[in-house]
Amino acid sequence: VFGWPTRPSWLFRLNQGLHVGLGLVLIPVVLAKLWSVAPKLFAWPPARSVAEILERLSLALLVGGILFEIVTGVLNIQYDYIFGFSFYTAHYYGAWVFLAGFAVHVAIKLPTLVRALRSRSLREELRTPLSRTEPEPPDPDGLVSVAPAPPTLSRRGLLGVVGGGSLLLGTLAVGQTVDTLRPLAVLAPRGRFYGDGPNEFQVNRTAESAGIESAGTGPGWRLALTGGSAPRELTRADLLALPQHTAVLPIACVEGWSTTQTWTGVRLRDLARMAGAAAPGSAFVQSLEEGGAFNHATLARNQVLDPDSLLALRVNDADLSLDHGFPARVIVPALPGVHNTKWVRSIEFRSA
Known part of the structure; x- marks a missing residue:
């Protein structure tokens, strides 16, 4: 028996509201990240050394894990149990798969991550308009096209699109957790008002x-x-x-x-x-x-x-x-x- 604390009384409400809300907010971020590294995901041959094999395995766990968590999580929110297994068990172990892949990937890529963050100023990138946005130079990882087309979106524009999408999903999600914002939860099956009667509130299982x-x-x-x-x-x-x-x-x-x-x-x-x-x-x-x-x-x-x-x-x-x-x-x-x-x-x- 797990003695989940009973105080504060809103603890699980906060925990699960944040869990679901942040999961939805991260969807545009994950999609943008996958789009930016898509060439690397489909590189051939997939690995040329033991280090690259480990990296590819961590990517499989990382990408597969996060996509599995997002898809099953969204289906659970919508009560669409089209999969033939227990959501609770699968979502739990899927999280461990993702965390394992994430930890290995960060450990392998940490030097590259630090070097990239130190190479440019975030403030300057956010100040750069489309007219002064230039394609990235060719890189050893093969993520940049050798003949890139002219940019159609600045880096700050991309951040704005991703951030705006996350803000929209977060706004639509918060209404099912905060009573006063209930009208905003237009996409949540249990987000709407049920009426003013004493028993007219959400029912999961009739x-x-x-x-x-x-x-x-x-x-x-x-x-x-x-x-x-x-x-x-x-x-x-x-x-x-x-x-x-x-x-x-x-x-x-x-x-x-x-x-x-x-x-x-x-x-x-x-x-x-x-x-x-x-x-x-x-x-x-x-x-x-x-x-x-x-x-x-x-x-x-x-x-x-x-x-x-x-x-x-x-x-x-x-x-x-x-x-x-x-x-x-x-x-x-x-x-x-x-x-x-x-x-x-x-x-x-x-x-x-």
Whole structure:
């Protein structure tokens, strides 16, 4: 169990918002870089020495890794799972492949990098207009054409195009993380406004898609509390009769969207105490959903005992809707959205 900290409550919102936002911002940068070194990528023969073989291998990891991360990341944001593998696992290991390639490439190219940066002034390059822009002289790496055409774009113009593209994508992405900028997120599936009702906010997995039916969440529903010295079952009426706590907490998902709502329910630590497990080491939460990778979650000790960690029964002064987890769902500060289990069936409090 990874004890992801619960404070500040917006930590995962910030983490994932930056992760997705920066990933989108870097797309124009990566494309511009690949365009600038395209001749080198397709050079033949690809290598003439052991050092060049290592360089080519690092390039394969670097270019392949970053393109894989961008493509799978964008598809995940758009909920287009056209690949036949787990996004989470593949994206994680793809990042390590990219980092390995990046580290080797920087180590090999560091002298060239330092020499190039020292050879000219960035300020002077940014001041040079198109009329005074001259083609690069032929270089030993073969990146410059032996007969270049007249320049059609200055270096500062290229930086402006790339920077403008990054700024545009960043602006369109930030709206799905910052509530007040929601109208800007025109390309994000979960970026739009859903209405003014208490339950009209983003839903990643609906009750229908999870196979949840009203019959299973009606008066016959029971919450099972196990793992302690006093296991018991509670109805929703029993839970509503317990001391209620209200917390304003964000919920954030790996696709980058997040939203802040006002949640009301029973503290998880109070339920643990009621079940005879006043100091649990963790809690295993099971959903009514049958099957699926996220029909359960394990909460670490700090997540169970946080004063704002709730088994939520209401949101924004209204009962949870079925799509938002009725009759009860978990909401924990700074916890990834997929682990805030909906349609809770049971909670098993486990010892350390």
